[in-house]
Amino acid sequence: MSAELEGRAFLVGDDVDTDMLAPGAYMKGPVEELARHCLEALDPDFARRVQPGDILLAGRNFGTGSSREQAAQALSILGIRAVVARSFAGIFYRNALNLGLLAVVCPAWDGIAPLDRVRLDPRAGRLVHLASGRSFACRPIPAHLLEMVESGGIVPWLERRLAAGRAEGGR
Amino acid sequence: MAPTSAQKTSAQKIVAEAAGRKTVEPGELVTCRVDLVMLHDSGGPRRVAPILERLGARVWDPSRVVLVSDHYVPAVDPESARILDLTRRWGRTQGVARHYDMLGICHVVLAEHGHVRPGLFVVGGDSHTPTAGAFGAFAMGVGASEMAAVLATGEIWLEVPETLRILLLGRPGPGVVAKDVVLALCRRIGLGGAGYRAIEYAGDGLAGFGMEERMTLSNMAAELGGITGLIPPDRHTLAWLERAGVSLDPAELERWRSDPEAPVGETVRLELDGLAPQVAAPHSPANAAPVDEVEPVPIDQAYIGACTGAKLVDLRMAASVLRGRKVAAGTRLLVAPASARVWREAAADGTLATLTEAGAIMLPSGCGACAGYGAGVLAEGEVCIASTARNFKGRMGAPSSRVYLASPLTVAASAVAGRIADPRPFLAEGKPAEPISAEVDLVG
Numbered sequence: 230m231s232a233e234l235e236g237r238a239f240l241v242g243d244d245v246d247t248d249m250l251a252p253g254a255y256m257k258g259p260v261e262e263l264a265r266h267c268l269e270a271l272d273p274d275f276a277r278r279v280q281p282g283d284i285l286l287a288g289r290n291f292g293t294g295s296s297r298e299q300a301a302q303a304l305s306i307l308g309i310r311a312v313v314a315r316s317f318a319g320i321f322y323r324n325a326l327n328l329g330l331l332a333v334v335c336p337a338w339d340g341i342a343p344l345d346r347v348r349l350d351p352r353a354g355r356l357v358h359l360a361s362g363r364s365f366a367c368r369p370i371p372a373h374l375l376e377m378v379e380s381g382g383i384v385p386w387l388e389r390r391l392a393a394g395r396a397e398g399g400r
Numbered sequence: 401m402a403p404t405s406a407q408k409t410s411a412q413k414i415v416a417e418a419a420g421r422k423t424v425e426p427g428e429l430v431t432c433r434v435d436l437v438m439l440h441d442s443g444g445p446r447r448v449a450p451i452l453e454r455l456g457a458r459v460w461d462p463s464r465v466v467l468v469s470d471h472y473v474p475a476v477d478p479e480s481a482r483i484l485d486l487t488r489r490w491g492r493t494q495g496v497a498r499h500y501d502m503l504g505i506c507h508v509v510l511a512e513h514g515h516v517r518p519g520l521f522v523v524g525g526d527s528h529t530p531t532a533g534a535f536g537a538f539a540m541g542v543g544a545s546e547m548a549a550v551l552a553t554g555e556i557w558l559e560v561p562e563t564l565r566i567l568l569l570g571r572p573g574p575g576v577v578a579k580d581v582v583l584a585l586c587r588r589i590g591l592g593g594a595g596y597r598a599i600e601y602a603g604d605g606l607a608g609f610g611m612e613e614r615m616t617l618s619n620m621a622a623e624l625g626g627i628t629g630l631i632p633p634d635r636h637t638l639a640w641l642e643r644a645g646v647s648l649d650p651a652e653l654e655r656w657r658s659d660p661e662a663p664v665g666e667t668v669r670l671e672l673d674g675l676a677p678q679v680a681a682p683h684s685p686a687n688a689a690p691v692d693e694v695e696p697v698p699i700d701q702a703y704i705g706a707c708t709g710a711k712l713v714d715l716r717m718a719a720s721v722l723r724g725r726k727v728a729a730g731t732r733l734l735v736a737p738a739s740a741r742v743w744r745e746a747a748a749d750g751t752l753a754t755l756t757e758a759g760a761i762m763l764p765s766g767c768g769a770c771a772g773y774g775a776g777v778l779a780e781g782e783v784c785i786a787s788t789a790r791n792f793k794g795r796m797g798a799p800s801s802r803v804y805l806a807s808p809l810t811v812a813a814s815a816v817a818g819r820i821a822d823p824r825p826f827l828a829e830g831k832p833a834e835p836i837s838a839e840v841d842l843v844g
Contacts, residue, residue, distance in 0.1 A: 318625060387553070
């Protein structure tokens with residue numbers, strides 16, 4: 230994964246909750262089906278309007294509510310590359326990184342209109358609004374977590390670690 | 401960030417112990433050994449089994465794992481039946497002996513069986529895992545991938561949290577209970593206002609709340625945004641654990657309490673005297689307001705259920721309002737006791753009879769309608785008042801349904817009135833509520 234991402238900004242407000250991201254009615258079925266209903270309580274056309282490569286720009290307390298990681302997984306399935314929020318609910322933040330979805334805290338981003346293009350540098354902690362050139366400071370993702378995200382999340386990361394441990398133990 | 405001090409918070413003490421360290425400071429990144437893992441049928445085996453298989457790993461220590469089937473119970477279609485079957489088979493294959501299958505909601509079951517105790521580091525596959533904080537355990541919720549990693553390794557990474565202390569001062573008046581306190585806190589600090597700090601309740605007001613009421617406070621640490629919701633263990637904790645068959649050295653209580661001068665990130669004070677019953681309007685627990693400031697909207701459904709609001713004390717509260725009264729015509733009251741034990745005890749003490757004579761419809765124990773999984777979901781445009789923790793848009797049924805949150809007293813009063821109602825006049829009519837203190841607790 231390259232250090233920087235560029236994409237359209239898809240805007241949502243404060244307190245976007247896990248029941249909106251992963252509606253309970255679809256939790257029993259396949260997550261690909263659930264993803265089609267992601268955020269439909271907020272915007273019935275969300276899953277159709279969002280495009281692979283989009284970056285979700287959110288207000289405070291994004292992902293509040295349940296521990297269901299399908300909330301983060303649904304966004305990944307729809308092609309969202311990263312969520313940039315003023316703040317995150319703790320469990321969602323962990324789930325996103327654990328599933329290889331970038332979650333970046335950006336306390337103040339203003340003047341970005343829906344579908345404007347933005348560039349995100351998670352390592353340095355910077356969000357740039359391409360039209361105006363304005364730059365917003367983000368909290369850099371700690372190196373060990375970025376490594377986990379870049380390897381695709383906690384499962385591939387652990388898979389490698391366990392395999393390395395076995396190889397070592399076998400010598 | 402608080403300066404380093406020899407005085408430590410409860411959260412620091414438990415995390416340090418789990419991390420195998422003498423002390424830890426907020427902001428440090430540590431790896432903790434997990435004392436107890438709880439997983440349920442929704443985020444549990446059906447999600448973690450394929451991951452463990454991919455990792456070529458088994459559960460690191462089945463004796464530290466508790467499995468609970470509470471979300472898809474009882475099965476209503478082949479898909480939910482398949483999930484429950486898979487959950488049972490996984491438990492057997494992995495040697496997880498403690499599987500509470502349709503015996504109640506995970507957080508309540510853990511408490512009933514004495515699995516959560518002071519000083520334990522607990523990881524649960526559910527956001528209301530902080531409920532165990534009522535027993536002085538550091539308990540955090542995680543998603544399924546992280547749960548699989550914990551099951552494979554017995555470890556979890558953690559940034560040591562600062563503590564947000566919530567001081568409860570004084571005594572609440574009649575008709576005001578733990579649910580009102582925590583809804584008022586949601587309003588005060590905002591949904592997620594704790595910012596993933598460790599919440600620690602303290603203050604003289606705490607002594608008046610028995611263990612079940614404390615569980616309500618810790619449970620909604622999730623809505624407040626705490627990583628956990630600790631309550632200092634005391635004689636009530638000891639008595640509860642003793643009843644659950646766990647004998648604890650009283651010295652253990654002192655060991656895990658915050659030191660008196662331990663630095664905390666922030667302190668929030670809430671005066672309980674003068675606090676009114678609270679009602680949180682759709683679609684956020686933070687929309688709480690005193691009941692007399694809320695429009696008395698007609699309700700279609702009143703719901704007493706979920707880990708937050710269907711313990712024995714909650715059912716007794718509802719019964720104290722409903723005794724000798726009837727649910728209003730055009731309104732339905734659904735009650736889903738939190739566990740099989742709650743059913744038994746509510747049957748034994750006459751609570752169930754009071755509820756059903758008033759017109760309550762009883763539902764199976766489980767997470768039920770709270771998250772839109774089970775019986776009791778809402779139609780388009782319907783209005784519900786519930787003793788649950790969350791009223792997010794569409795959570796309990798159709799997207800245009802509207803859910804108000806309140807205490808079991810207020811839910812019951814509203815069921816009788818057919819509209820949102822203040823429970824206090826019901827209590828003043830010579831039918832007083834049970835005192836909401838340790839005396840009515842299971843340990844009494």
